[in-house]
Amino acid sequence: MDVVGSVLERASLDKARVREASAVVLALSDDSESVFATAVVRDYAPGVPLIVRVLRTPSPSACTARARTLPISVGQVAGQILAYHLLGEQTTHVENRVKFIRVNAGCAGR
Numbered sequence: 001m002d003v004v005g006s007v008l009e010r011a012s013l014d015k016a017r018v019r020e021a022s023a024v025v026l027a028l029s030d031d032s033e034s035v036f037a038t039a040v041v042r043d044y045a046p047g048v049p050l051i052v053r054v055l056r057t058p059s060p061s062a063c064t065a066r067a068r069t070l071p072i073s074v075g076q077v078a079g080q081i082l083a084y085h086l087l088g089e090q091t092t093h094v095e096n097r098v099k100f101i102r103v104n105a106g107c108a109g110r
Helices: 010-015 031-044 058-067 074-087
Strands: 024-026 048-055 090-093 098-101
Touching: 010 031, 024 031, 031 048
Parallel strands: 024 048
Antiparallel strands: 090 098
C-alpha cells in the first residue's frame, strides 16, 4: 500500500496501518529526513521492520544509532548486486541478516 502524507501526522501513520504492517519502506530524498522518519516510525511502531533508503555512507550508522534499524546504503546494495551478477552466485549476503536469492519468475509475488 502506498500512502502519501507526513510522518509527523499520526493520521498518516494510522491511514497506512503502520502498526499492522509486515514492514515499512522509507524512500525519502534526503538522508536527514530518512533518519528522522526512521526514529518517528520506530517510536510509533517499535515491532515493525523498517527498510530505509540512505544515500551517503555515514547515514546508515546514524539510522542504526537512533532507531535500532539495519539500513543499507544504495551504494552498498548496488555493489552487492554487481558482485552477484559478476560472480553468478545464487545467493549474495548484503549484511549478516540480509541476502539476495535468485528465484524463478513463477515464485514472484507468492
